[in-house]
Amino acid sequence: DQGKKLQANAKEGAVDPPKVEDNIGAVPHGLQTDSDVVKRESDSISSRSLRNNAEKFEFQAEVSRLMDIIINSLYSNKDIFLRELISNASDALDKIRFLSLTDKEVLGEGDTSKLEIQIKLDKEKKMLSLRDRGIGMTKEDLIKNLGTIAKSGTSAFVEKMQSTGDLNLIGQFGVGFYSVYLVADYVEVVSKHNDDKQYVWESKADGAFAISEDTWNEPLGRGTEIRLHLRDEAQEYLEESKLKELVKKYSEFINFPIYIWASKEVDVEVPADEDESSAEESSDGTSSEEGEDEAEKSEDEDTEKKPKKKTVKETTYEWERLNDVKAIWLRSPKDVTNEEYVKFYHSLTKDFSDEKPMAWSHFTAEGDVEFKAVLFVPPKAPHNLYQSYYNSNKSNLKLYVRRVFISDEFDELLPKFLSFLMGLVDSDSLPLNVSREMLQAHSSLKTIKKKLVRKALDMIRRIADEDPDEFSGKDEKDVEKSGDEDEKKGQYTKFWNEYGKSIKLGIIEDATNRNRLAKLLRFESTKSDGKLTSLDQYISRMKSGQKDIFYITGISKEQLEKSPFLERLKKKNYEVIFFTDPVDEYLMQYLMDYEGKQFQNVSKDGLKIGKDSKSKELKDSFKELTKWWKGTLKTEDVHEVKISDRLDNTPCVVVTSKFGWSANMERLMQAQTLTDASKQAYMRGKRILEINPRHPIIKELRERVVKYPEDEGVKQTAQLIYQTALMESGFILSDPKDFASRIYSSVKSSLNISPDATMEEEDDVEETETEPETKAGKDGADAEPSDLKDEL
Ligand SMILES: Nc1ncnc2c1ncn2[C@@H]1O[C@H](COP(=O)(O)OP(=O)(O)OP(=O)(O)O)[C@@H](O)[C@H]1O
Numbered sequence: 001d002q003g004k005k006l007q008a009n010a011k012e013g014a015v016d017p018p019k020v021e022d023n024i025g026a027v028p029h030g031l032q033t034d035s036d037v038v039k040r041e042s043d044s045i046s047s048r049s050l051r052n053n054a055e056k057f058e059f060q061a062e063v064s065r066l067m068d069i070i071i072n073s074l075y076s077n078k079d080i081f082l083r084e085l086i087s088n089a090s091d092a093l094d095k096i097r098f099l100s101l102t103d104k105e106v107l108g109e110g111d112t113s114k115l116e117i118q119i120k121l122d123k124e125k126k127m128l129s130l131r132d133r134g135i136g137m138t139k140e141d142l143i144k145n146l147g148t149i150a151k152s153g154t155s156a157f158v159e160k161m162q163s164t165g166d167l168n169l170i171g172q173f174g175v176g177f178y179s180v181y182l183v184a185d186y187v188e189v190v191s192k193h194n195d196d197k198q199y200v201w202e203s204k205a206d207g208a209f210a211i212s213e214d215t216w217n218e219p220l221g222r223g224t225e226i227r228l229h230l231r232d233e234a235q236e237y238l239e240e241s242k243l244k245e246l247v248k249k250y251s252e253f254i255n256f257p258i259y260i261w262a263s264k265e266v267d268v269e270v271p272a273d274e275d276e277s278s279a280e281e282s283s284d285g286t287s288s289e290e291g292e293d294e295a296e297k298s299e300d301e302d303t304e305k306k307p308k309k310k311t312v313k314e315t316t317y318e319w320e321r322l323n324d325v326k327a328i329w330l331r332s333p334k335d336v337t338n339e340e341y342v343k344f345y346h347s348l349t350k351d352f353s354d355e356k357p358m359a360w361s362h363f364t365a366e367g368d369v370e371f372k373a374v375l376f377v378p379p380k381a382p383h384n385l386y387q388s389y390y391n392s393n394k395s396n397l398k399l400y401v402r403r404v405f406i407s408d409e410f411d412e413l414l415p416k417f418l419s420f421l422m423g424l425v426d427s428d429s430l431p432l433n434v435s436r437e438m439l440q441a442h443s444s445l446k447t448i449k450k451k452l453v454r455k456a457l458d459m460i461r462r463i464a465d466e467d468p469d470e471f472s473g474k475d476e477k478d479v480e481k482s483g484d485e486d487e488k489k490g491q492y493t494k495f496w497n498e499y500g501k502s503i504k505l506g507i508i509e510d511a512t513n514r515n516r517l518a519k520l521l522r523f524e525s526t527k528s529d530g531k532l533t534s535l536d537q538y539i540s541r542m543k544s545g546q547k548d549i550f551y552i553t554g555i556s557k558e559q560l561e562k563s564p565f566l567e568r569l570k571k572k573n574y575e576v577i578f579f580t581d582p583v584d585e586y587l588m589q590y591l592m593d594y595e596g597k598q599f600q601n602v603s604k605d606g607l608k609i610g611k612d613s614k615s616k617e618l619k620d621s622f623k624e625l626t627k628w629w630k631g632t633l634k635t636e637d638v639h640e641v642k643i644s645d646r647l648d649n650t651p652c653v654v655v656t657s658k659f660g661w662s663a664n665m666e667r668l669m670q671a672q673t674l675t676d677a678s679k680q681a682y683m684r685g686k687r688i689l690e691i692n693p694r695h696p697i698i699k700e701l702r703e704r705v706v707k708y709p710e711d712e713g714v715k716q717t718a719q720l721i722y723q724t725a726l727m728e729s730g731f732i733l734s735d736p737k738d739f740a741s742r743i744y745s746s747v748k749s750s751l752n753i754s755p756d757a758t759m760e761e762e763d764d765v766e767e768t769e770t771e772p773e774t775k776a777g778k779d780g781a782d783a784e785p786s787d788l789k790d791e792l
Pocket residue numbers: 084087088089091092132134135136137145146170171172173174175176177178223224350
């Protein structure tokens with residue numbers, strides 16, 4: 001039972017393929033002999049109806065929708081179907097070649113062992129066929145791959161198609177096969193897998209497909225032949241010249257030979273037919289006389305034994321090779337043009353949009369481990385780059401060993417934070433005839449990874465080095481001049497916006513390359529003027545005597561700009577970095593120093609601005625206040641109350657101890673429902689209340705405390721000041737109700753309301769069942785103030 005079998009084998013989204021009622025193309029048949037079957041099969045093709053004795057299946061709903069859209073699409077670039085078919089054929093060839101590494105037998109013998117792709121045109125049948133000697137598909141593969149199991153990209157692509165109508169990216173969504181329905185209204189897929197018999201899949205894209213065991217076609221040996229019965233308006237794909245042009249365009253980077261069954265006009269000598277020559281004579285009339293004489297002369301010279309011959313044009317067919325398979329990465333980088341790299345990128349990633357990769361690096365590594373590699377920075381980050389970052393191991397590098405494609409799921413090649421890179425690695429230092437698992441554990445991979453990371457970081461740095469925007473503030477002589485400056489302008493900002501988070505994650509994850517990665521870091525600061533700046537630029541602007549690199553973390557730049565922590569730093573013209581991405585808090589736990597300079601969070605303890613300006617007398621004169629205040633804040637977990645160095649016109653702020661969480665981090669951790677409370681309490685930075693000794697509120701408070709240390713009112717006021725400072729310093733108040741009550745009592749006293757004033761009793765109005773309309777009608781606008789009063 002096929003349905004059951006499928007259910008057992010399909011990993012996800014397994015469906016019991018629903019069989020269609022056997023009424024598709026139903027023709028009464030009493031014919032039984034083999035030749036009858038063959039006749040019926042070919043009849044079926046000519047009438048383009050599915051074979052009536054085949055097993056019928058319904059396409060999975062999403063696939064069906066996709067096919068509908070494709071078949072009705074007005075998309076003009078229908079050529080793309082060929083690219084998709086060639087790419088599938090090449091993938092299938094890669095698969096069998098990989099299997100043959102450990103088992104030579106799988107390739108078979110004779111022609112079957114030739115890893116190639118063949119294209120044939122049949123004008124009479126209006127059919128274009130593309131055959132590969134790849135891995136082939138079993139019956140089950142045909143059912144699953146071509147119809148019943150929707151790929152995860154299917155609905156994403158359907159959505160995209162509906163909004164943009166752009167079919168060009170179909171290959172990226174893993175549904176490229178269905179593009180055949182741009183040009184064909186009936187498609188047959190004949191396939192032979194080593195583990196199964198030869199089958200035919202066929203469909204007219206009308207919601208159903210059929211599968212039959214193939215007893216009439218020529219045996220394929222192994223592989224797949226796709227037969228496209230072209231629509232009337234797609235007959236151009238039967239023109240040899242058109243096909244040659246397209247194959248050349250789309251197969252530039254295919255590593256298997258592609259042949260076309262090409263016609264050729266050749267001169268052939270055939271025995272001259274007596275009748276024919278006499279006919280010629282008579283028709284040619286007088287003008288041919290001279291020629292006749294000549295012929296007679298030569299005849300005279302020849303011996304009579306030789307038969308008469310003549311040359312005629314004849315059309316013969318032969319396989320013509322269309323591509324040369326010298327892989328781009330084997331060529332010397334200086335011989336490869338930029339345009340070729342861009343095209344290679346498009347074919348490698350199946351991203352056929354107009355955008356170019358932001359950068360690439362093509363190099364050969366020599367030494368213990370030899371390999372060639374091409375790396376690309378794609379123009380855009382995939383939308384799900386950081387979703388399940390820690391759980392998925394998706395690397396986009398293809399691994400080849402000695403030109404043989406091994407895998408594109410080798411996550412050992414690049415660290416996670418560089419998983420956005422695309423490209424390939426081809427190594428001669430890895431063994432060919434071992435399992436994927438053994439290869440995965442091979443010691444050379446570590447060396448390859450290390451070198452790839454270095455080269456990747458160099459490539460990224462180059463984007464910055466070549467971007468004129470990066471040097472706007474620098475000396476002219478430092479700017480690397482190149483002809484295509486316009487193209488490079490703004491590229492690093494673009495890179496940063498797409499992949500900045502990856503660089504930050506790299507700093508967190510990769511201790512060895514931390515410094516190199518920190519060089520690539522960009523951020524805004526109090527002096528960056530709305531643009532991005534770098535640590536090197538920050539250092540170049542540091543004031544003489546400034547030891548630390550200052551930064552602050554928070555929700556937004558706008559909010560941070562107003563932060564009391566910046567008051568004196570700004571006044572004294574120090575630059576402070578704004579970090580507003582949640583990942584920045586983590587980042588700064590790993591990035592301790594750069595170029596010998598320490599990082600100082602300006603909302604944390606330990607900030608030194610120039611020389612210590614706090615004289616001993618000043619400290620002493622506030623001793624009573626600080627001691628008293630610390631005492632009243634015992635329950636608030638305040639570790640210390642001291643005179644601040646960072647404030648200008650704010651009375652006080654709450655800072656945290658150097659190695660605990662900042663207020664911003666506390667906020668982030670609270671937002672994470674899964675962090676447990678005990679860790680929160682443990683990691684929470686100790687709080688320190690810093691006071692501004694020049695501020696009138698603080699000065700007045702000191703007076704009061706000295707005079708009335710036990711006064712409840714003074715205590716209340718101090719508590720209110722503390723809570724306000726907490727809030728302004730970026731903390732989330734643990735008891736907002738308490739804070740609100742204190743504010744209201746303070747409001748009462750400023751409104752001269754007695755602290756004991758009580759609430760007015762609410763009128764006990766009985767709930768009436770009046771219709772709402774009547775009420776609104778009666779009360780009209782007057783209703784509002786009294787309703788509002790009730791609310792209050
Ligand atoms: N020539 C072929 N030989 C063997 N299997 C094939 C062939 N063509 C298609 N397939 C199978 O059908 C599946 C679906 O093909 P389809 O082109 O829709 O998606 P894909 O190849 O996975 O992704 P993409 O569209 O990106 O190439 C393939 O994954 C493959 O398993």
